[in-house]
Amino acid sequence: MTDVPSRAAAGFSSAFGAQPAGLWAAPGRVNLIGEHTDYNDGFVLPFALPHRVVVAAAARPDTRWRVWSEQTGETVEFGAAEADDPGRVEGWAGYVAGVVWTLRSKGYEVPGADLAVASDVPAGAGLSSSAALESAVLTALADLGDLSVPVDERPGLAQRAENDYVGMPCGIMDQSASIRAVAGHALFLDCRTLAIEQIPFDVATSGLAVLVVDTRAPHRHAGGEYASRRRACEEAAALLGVPALRDVDDLDKALATLSDDVMRRRVRHVVTENQRVLDTVALLRSGRVREIGPLLTASHASMRDDFEITVPEVDLAVSTALSAGAYGARMTGGGFGGCVLALVDATETERVAAAVATAYAGRGFIEPVWFAARPGAGAERVR
Structure with missing residues (x-):
């Protein structure tokens, strides 16, 4: 099987009849220790996996988003009205719409975009495939729109997409690991202050x-x-x-x-x-x-x-x-x-x-x- 970035790029070309402007990736995570402590303002110690969600993307001239999924083979399209209505876009595409919504709600001018998603993060295995999807989409949209979104604020934005748009009451650990992890290290995160330390592992x-x-x-x-x-x-x-x-x-x-x-x-x-x-x-x-x-x-x-x-x-x-x-x-x-x-x-x-x-x-x-x-x-x- 071809590598995940190549699959995302091929999927984009097939779904949208063009080449993507770029490819962005975010990893799943394993939590070394610290379970159900994150939403209790506690401490966690995850690390990022080499398994990643890859998003091939290109900006559009309008305020609409089309998303193709390798896993389902379907394309979901939504506009600003759907994105701005939490829960309106359902299923896997809701995570994408949630990222658009949370960025727009914070005043960012999110570009319309076509996106194709491929992944080798096992879904439903507790390895945070949803956080990886949110993080990859957020990273892609921030780059496509030249949005000045501070890196230390991105996990909270991705978490809000999952909490308030999708309706899953997760803590901030998964998104923090997916966005802020460093190779060869575990991410020691204080979930109250959001202070991090990269611990050699x-x-x-x-x-x-x-x-x-x-x-x-x-x-x-x-x-x-x-x-x-x-x-x-x-x-x-x-x-x-x-x-x-x-x-x-x-x-x-x-x-x-x-x-x-x-x-x-x-x-x-x-x-x-x-x-x-x-x-x-x-x-x-x-x-x-x-x-x-x-x-x-x-x-x-x-x-x-x-x-x-x-x-x-x-x-x-x-x-x-x-x-x-x-x-x-x-x-x-x-x-x-x-x-x-x-x-x-x-x-x-x-x-x-x-x-x-x-x-x-x-x-x-x-x-x-x-x-x-x-x-x-x-x-x-x-x-």
Whole structure:
């Protein structure tokens, strides 16, 4: 199969009968640690994948947008009236319309454009294919219109497109990783101040690899469980009298204050997960990569038992990877399906992945797919 930029360019030519003015790419992401902490004003540590959404684009003389998708083969067209009405454009094209809307709502003169989208970011796997789409489109439109959109403001704009146009209440982590990541590093993000630090994460020099296993379990949380977890966290913060759960500095006291056991478990996950992010960052700053393994595993246990967002496929992948010799393993992403990551010796990647596949066959699950992830670059023009 041809590379993704070439597929996007070919799709543009086929759909619109012309050559694109350029190609822009934005990556999916893996969250090394820090799950459901972002919307609690906490800390996260994602890194960008080499897998990318690529947008081939050219400006139009009118205020209309036509978008072709390689995945569906369809072209969706909308104008300013549809773009300015959150939720009017539905499905995958809603993410594109949402970017147009959020830029226009901030006063930017967004150019009309034709866009063709191709991707090798697995959809529905918890690797933020939607954030990659938003980030690639935003980067393309900003360049096409010569819009002076500060880079540090772009993640928030992309997040607003997803929150307020599409209706998915995600935090800012995914868009931050897709736009601001640096190759060879994990992005340490304070989700309250939006301060970032690029943390060296070159696993190869330590003889290690990050094995990512796509469990291929259904990954759906836009309208239900994800939103309910966020709501529980916000309600708990209000009961505890703090702006967000990030501000809980005495966990025992907080747990004793809350009467609802489910809410207590939600709080315990967020508070302890924030600390695990800080501990992981400290280890990576010291070059002690292998030692982050137990923190990854503890994160998974917390997601499974306290936040209750795992499913049998991801739990089996984690336990099997650990039994096969992984230093640590955890689900990554919003939960209820998706991917697992495991920190393994580079020489053992295939063996650990094969062990997970064998375990799946024994349970009758869909065969998983896997790859070894290296931290990639954020959104950029590629041609």
